[in-house]
Amino acid sequence: MQRLIPVLNSDHVPLHLISVINTLLTAAKEISHRLHQGSLAGTLGSTLDANIQGEVQKKLDVVSNQLIKNMLLETQLVHAVASEEEDEVVMGNPDAKYLVAYDPLDGSSNIDINGSVGTIFSILEKPDHPAEGTELFLQTGDEQIAAGYILYGPSTLLVMTTGNGVRVFTLDHTVGEFLLTVDTVTIPQETQEFAINMSNQRHWTTPMQKYIDDLLRGTEGPRAKNFNMRWNAAMVSDVHRVLTRSGIFTYPADLRNPDKPCKLRLMYEANPMSFLMEQAGGRATTGYERIMSIQPEHIHQRVSVIMGSRKEVDTCLTYFKKYPCNRPDAK
Ligand code: F6P
Ligand code: MN
Numbered sequence: 001m002q003r004l005i006p007v008l009n010s011d012h013v014p015l016h017l018i019s020v021i022n023t024l025l026t027a028a029k030e031i032s033h034r035l036h037q038g039s040l041a042g043t044l045g046s047t048l049d050a051n052i053q054g055e056v057q058k059k060l061d062v063v064s065n066q067l068i069k070n071m072l073l074e075t076q077l078v079h080a081v082a083s084e085e086e087d088e089v090v091m092g093n094p095d096a097k098y099l100v101a102y103d104p105l106d107g108s109s110n111i112d113i114n115g116s117v118g119t120i121f122s123i124l125e126k127p128d129h130p131a132e133g134t135e136l137f138l139q140t141g142d143e144q145i146a147a148g149y150i151l152y153g154p155s156t157l158l159v160m161t162t163g164n165g166v167r168v169f170t171l172d173h174t175v176g177e178f179l180l181t182v183d184t185v186t187i188p189q190e191t192q193e194f195a196i197n198m199s200n201q202r203h204w205t206t207p208m209q210k211y212i213d214d215l216l217r218g219t220e221g222p223r224a225k226n227f228n229m230r231w232n233a234a235m236v237s238d239v240h241r242v243l244t245r246s247g248i249f250t251y252p253a254d255l256r257n258p259d260k261p262c263k264l265r266l267m268y269e270a271n272p273m274s275f276l277m278e279q280a281g282g283r284a285t286t287g288y289e290r291i292m293s294i295q296p297e298h299i300h301q302r303v304s305v306i307m308g309s310r311k312e313v314d315t316c317l318t319y320f321k322k323y324p325c326n327r328p329d330a331k
Helices: 004-010 015-041 060-074 108-113 198-203 206-216 235-245 266-279 310-322
Strands: 078-083 098-106 117-125 146-152 156-161 166-172 177-182 193-195 248-251 283-285 305-308
Touching: 004 015, 004 166, 004 177, 015 060, 015 098, 015 117, 015 146, 015 156, 060 078, 060 098, 060 108, 078 266, 098 108, 098 266, 108 117, 117 235, 117 266, 146 235, 146 266, 156 235, 156 266, 193 235, 198 206, 206 310, 235 248, 235 266, 235 305, 248 310, 266 283, 266 305, 283 310, 305 310
Parallel strands: 078 098, 193 248
Antiparallel strands: 098 117, 117 146, 146 156, 156 166, 166 177, 248 305, 283 305
């Protein structure tokens, strides 16, 4: 089985970018180890006990953030990082060109129940025009040069793209290396499986209500087939299932709170996952526009997400064309 670095070399990925990715993976191995140890390493629960110095230890999502941030900045190859756990962009080497946006521990409510969680990353380059801080990151998803996630499940997997298809690597704990296990991920175009938090049903906008209604009607409805539903409540593991065996994953905008109609973040959740989806032959949209075409306005901006098997996402989009949206700011 091939190791990660020779695979990236043979893809002509620049050496410095390989180093940045490899550094992310060094942090991921440490996170994987701590998750694997669970209560033995004191990682479960929403806060940890005080350590021997009497200091309050941090939750694993905070620890993961610091591990990734510090390791990336130490390489001197990273110009700035943006993290779900940091209000502001953190600056690194002024002469370096890489920008890394990441969600250190996605789905972290699953830690307490020994469920799957993940780390999501999106790598950009410093723009050509003069920019500072947050402005650096305000690039569309199309500008990503690499993206992926590490899924901490029964196995620890790296799923990534550098714009040349999607590959899966599995962490071999005995040698501490990610080894290539799937060379080309291709999402089946059609599916009979969907992923959505059904408890929000009454809050969805009309197009999503109508679309899911028709899925639930199964063979007796207009879709004339039965659909299965799965929801792990961790985007990484829900998206991984879709990439692996087909499906449609959505966290749509809803009407609960007009100030916060969407849940998932564009820069370090939706964009990297959309890059993977498209590279694997799938689609990723808000219902109104392609996710990777969105011009971001803020690093923590949220977005409506519909992604997965191409034909199923296209069918979902017909509902957004057919039914007017009852959310005033819909786009
Ligand atoms: O990061 C946000 C997130 O945890 C995703 O990983 C996941 O898809 C979603 O929120 C789960 O949301 P809910 O709690 O509504 O099921
Ligand atoms: Mn997340």
